Amino acid sequence: MEMPSKQQAIASNRDAWNDSARHHKETAQWQALLSAVTQADFSCLDETLIGVLNPVGIDGKDVVQLGCNNGRESLSLFALGARHVVGVDQSVAFLEQARELASRSPHSPEFIEADIHHLPQSLQGRFDVALVTIGVLNWMPDIGEFFRHAAQTLKPGGALVLYETHPFLEMLDPQAPDPYRLASSYFRHEPFVQNQPIVYEGKVEQQAAPSYWFVHTLGAIFSGALEAGLQISHFREYPHSNREELYDRYEAQEAQVPMCFTWVGVKRGLLITQCNK
Template sequence: MSDAPIELEQAVAANRLAWDDSARLHKDNALWQELTAGFAQPGFSTFDATMTQTLEGFELQGLFGVQIGCNNGRETLSLAAFGAERCLGIDQSAEFLKQAEILKGIAGSDCEFLCADIYSLPFGTRRDFDFAVITIGVLNWMPDLGRFFQAVARLLRPGGRLVIYETHPVLEMFEPASKQPHLPAYSYFSEGPAVEEQAITYDGSAKQAAPPSYWYSHKMSDVFMGLIHAGMIISRFEEHPHSNRETCFDVYKDQRAQLPMSYTVVAGKAAE
């Protein structure tokens, strides 16, 4: 963890550079081939069983949705499989959004993508979405969770809903690559960001140097209080024994003393 303070704008800019630099590693590989082949088929979705079940309960037919932190757009595009229409994906990495546009063309989708910092969205960004989606890893890139949820809430119409599917913060206490992976390595109450200078990949395999990035471990209370202060009403919270991040974390699955590894939250914006 870093002991030196870092300003929000500095962290956001650094993370943007790190993601842009890493984008090339997410293309022209086996996963990219799966995506291009998949989106050529109607009804293709990259969501796992947990997120699929959650979204099916939303009854999204004909609704407008927004995904914050959409990366290469694979999940924003997958919302069409649930009947959602004209969804928007927001991400600050222009390089990943280039990949999103390629997948959009293959899918023949009417989704749109916006390259922007969620803390400073451009004038004219629509604010009447029926639902919003946040998935794995997005919250940990956010230096200020309170301001983040306020920005998300402003994207929703009154009565709009938000679903979060994230890594459980308890998992952030452990280091799966260590000699003692089941011994807590970090405090649950860590305040400073972890600073990495390696390329960002989903499987954690890349060892190439990259611009520094800042990863924040937020407590569950940070998530809940951030939502509450943003005017969101929490209607569901579920913890899961499976991981939704790098495969190295699978070492914590199927244990006799099982850790919570991921969670889903459903919240709604109060109706006027």
């Protein structure tokens, strides 16, 4: 199979996510979300992420979420005291959903359409905290370039916070006949390719633009961040899943694999210290 160029993969992923948005809106979860965001203290963030964000400090801060999807997590940052929140995504269709949710919220986030590789100048050096949650890193063909652009959004001393699926899980296929047998190399270079719509649970048997899911080792993540001028102040791995329900089968095993991680990198300047609790 011929691999796409970086630009082709980014554009195809954008098309795939724009197509995906309608499937996510046709759910009971969307209707519940429309109601939930009307509350000033709305939050969909789990305890793990909140436990990392609180020591970093969100109260009174300017925060950007890179890869904000439908904006539900961006809206949740106000419950932690964020002063101003900007959500960035390259999917116009998901940003329409984000703005619909924001229109029902007592808060006023800003949502911007932009590819992480072409962020507007107005976002440079502006934020105290940048947030990246599950799945964002794996849509990035070049993880080092991602960190360079992400770091540029931060003020000196600002923190980039990641809450991501663990790359070890990319070695396993929960739908395989033997889901505990290693199915792919940890050092895989070629992306996983999907030609059906991107949905969080199950499958939609329709043709869609190809989406390209890139695997990045922890070494590549750490090296890319350090080269981008970020000083790592926190890293912790967890035995719980923060992705699709089919991965729940790997939890609570006698021989437990790491399933997700949290990570904080501080832009060189004023150092924010954080303990691994």
